[in-house]
Amino acid sequence: MALILSLETSTLFCSVALHQNGMLLAKRESRTAQSTASQLAVLIDEAIKSTPYTIRDLRAVAVAAGPGSYTGLRIGIATAKGICYALSVPLVSIHTLELLVWQFVENYPCREGALLCPMLDARRMEVYCLLATAKKEVVEKTEAKVIDGDSYASRLAQGEIYFFGDGAAKCKDIIRHINARFVEGVYPLAEYMGTWAFQKFNTRQFENMPLFEPFYLKDFMIRKPIPAI
Secondary structure: OOEEEEEEOOOOOEEEEEEEOOEEEEEEEEOOOOOHHHHHHHHHHHHHHOOOOOHHHOOEEEEEEEOOOHHHHHHHHHHHHHHHHHHOOOEEEEEHHHHHHHHHHHHOOOOOOOEEEEEEEOOOOEEEEEEEEOOOOEEEEEEEEEOOOOOOHHHHHHOOEEEEOOOOHHHOOOOOOOOEEEOOOOOOOHHHOHHHHHHHHHOOOOOOOOOOOOOOOOOOOOOOOOOOO
């Protein structure tokens, strides 16, 4: 039996899920913005207590690795590592944008040949994004992209692209091509991490915990203090 706890903290929201051999047993989420620090441990406790198992029955912890919110990723990965160290179980990481692709394919129909573009907000008119097919094959790797009216123009000229994620809303009035499709209300959830995490568990695709860090994609932006006059 592979009981895996999944944590998703890449955005302003957070969620947790418990899967047994890839099958969902329990899920909890907080849709209160910036609540990860105060709610993550509570959600984990509630999810586990809603099943016949205890935290000591876990065989691995899966965590969304990013890109996404710096603070959210640090909290999620620190929590995942803490549980793994305490229980001596392995850590599995899931790429956040690829997770969004998995979710979209599971929940939304799209035309054959269309491309999927998950977007996470990276401030101003920048987003973290990638392009994938409906078969979950990545065709353009993850990047931090500044969006303007010409973004994805050559791809859109060839067919439809579905844009989704918390970074897509601010791009709706910028990317106005006839083949652009914007889908609202899609954000990464731990409940969709189970199948992928179980596959990685079975193939022993574990992270080196002392060295593993969030996939920030961009360096921290640290403001220099204003010199005193």
